[in-house]
C-alpha cells in the first residue's frame with residue numbers, strides 16, 4: 001500500500017471518492033475545479049495499482065494545517081489505507097515545518113489512536129473563518145475538533161473565532 005502526491009489525472013477519481021460522503025455531511029463538498037486548483041494539497045493511496053483513497057492537507061501557515069477530504073473506497077476499508085493517508089499528510093506537514101495539524105471529524109477515535117487530541121473549536125480561528133462561519137450547521141455542529149502538535153497562540157491577521165461568532169450573531173439578529 002503506497003501513498004503518493006496526487007496529480008491532475010487523479011482529480012475526477014478524487015471528486016467521486018469525496019462525493020460518496022457529502023450527502024450525509026461526513027465530508028465537505030469539493031467541486032472538480034476546486035480539486036484541480038488545489039491538487040497539490042492531495043495525496044492518494046494505491047492498492048494493486050488502483051487508487052483507493054485520498055486526503056488533503058490545507059496549509060494556513062507554519063502555525064497550522066488542516067487534514068481534510070480523507071476517504072477510502074468501501075472495498076479497501078480496514079486494510080490500513082486510512083492510516084497510510086494520515087501518515088503521508090503528517091509527513092508533508094513536517095516537510096512544510098507546520099507546528100500544528102488540525103481536523104474536524106465525526107470519528108474522533110480513528111484520529112485519536114494516531115495521536116490527535118480533542119480541542120475547543122474556538123482554539124482554531126483559521127478553520128472557523130474558512131468554513132464554519134458560512135456553514136449551515138454553525139450552531140448545530142456535530143463534529144469534534146482535534147489537533148496534533150502545538151496549538152497556535154494566535155492566527156496572523158485573524159479576528160478571534162469568538163469575536164467572529166459574535167459578529168455573525170449580531171448580523172443575524174439585525175437582519
Ligand SMILES: CC(C)(COP(=O)(O)OP(=O)(O)OC[C@H]1O[C@@H](n2cnc3c(N)ncnc32)[C@H](O)[C@@H]1OP(=O)(O)O)[C@@H](O)C(=O)NCCC(=O)NCCS
Nearest residue numbers: 021070071072077078079080081082083104105107109110
Ligand atoms: C475513516 C476511514 C478513512 C478509515 O480508513 P481505513 O482504511 O478503513 O482505516 P485503516 O484500515 O487504516 O484503520 C486504521 C485503524 O483505525 C481503526 N478505524 C478505522 N475506521 C475507524 C472508525 N470509523 N472509528 C474508529 N477507528 C477506526 C482501524 O480499526 C485501525 O485500527 P488498528 O490499527 O488498531 O487495527 C474510512 O473508513 C473512510 O473513508 N470513512 C468515510 C469517510 C470519513 O469518515 N472520513 C473521515 C472524515 S474526518
